[in-house]
Amino acid sequence: MKHLALLRGINVSGHNMIKMDVLKKLLENIEFQNVETYIQSGNVFVETAEENPNSVGFAIKQEIFKQLGFDVPAIVISKSDLEKCLTNNPFFKEKNVDTKKLYVAFISKELNNNALNDLKISQFKPDEAFIDGNRIYMKLETGAAKTKLTQKYIEKKLNVTATSRNWNTVNKLLEMF
Structure with a gap:
């Protein structure tokens, strides 16, 4: 299933700087497929067998914190x-x-x-x-x-x-x- 994760508060005024290629690799490492980003403000498409958007958002938030130390909320929409x-x-x-x-x-x-x-x-x-x-x-x-x-x-x-x-x-x- 394809989801769109909208990340809050990255790459804004020099805070929580995450390069999109880094974000893409990070999400591919937790087994999301066809990861695609749009512009630098935290719009990322992922595909996964997981249907629950809250579970997808939690996995993304958790991995960003684990790998980069940023507390970045993710709102996942269809x-x-x-x-x-x-x-x-x-x-x-x-x-x-x-x-x-x-x-x-x-x-x-x-x-x-x-x-x-x-x-x-x-x-x-x-x-x-x-x-x-x-x-x-x-x-x-x-x-x-x-x-x-x-x-x-x-x-x-x-x-x-x-x-x-x-x-x-x-x-x-x-x-x-």
Whole structure:
């Protein structure tokens, strides 16, 4: 079965630096097949007989820690998860939406309807967000570098692990599936 692991917090601002060829070899050594990475920000496809995404993510996290000493959470998603991103993104209901401002935060667990209230989204205007299961769709009018609706904020407020990708990356990853 093919899985996509989204690693959080590698190769960002000089922290947890992992070369993709090193990551690829590391994962092949724990018997993942057809390991393929996309850009330097921790997007890695693996094939394995293991169907449980949490088990795949745990194996990846454990091996990175064992070999490199980095505590790197991995959120593992399927092709159908990415397809749902395309069909469920509420911002596409708007005319002329600027896809350069769209992001998706992938979350480690299903979120309930109260999660949006817990995030207190209204304080981030003009940035907006919608929750859909284990994804948060974001339109960052202020830009990813300036928004206060950060991954760190989401993780703290919702007690989850989160990793975000811009809309171009989401589309490219789906293409690669």
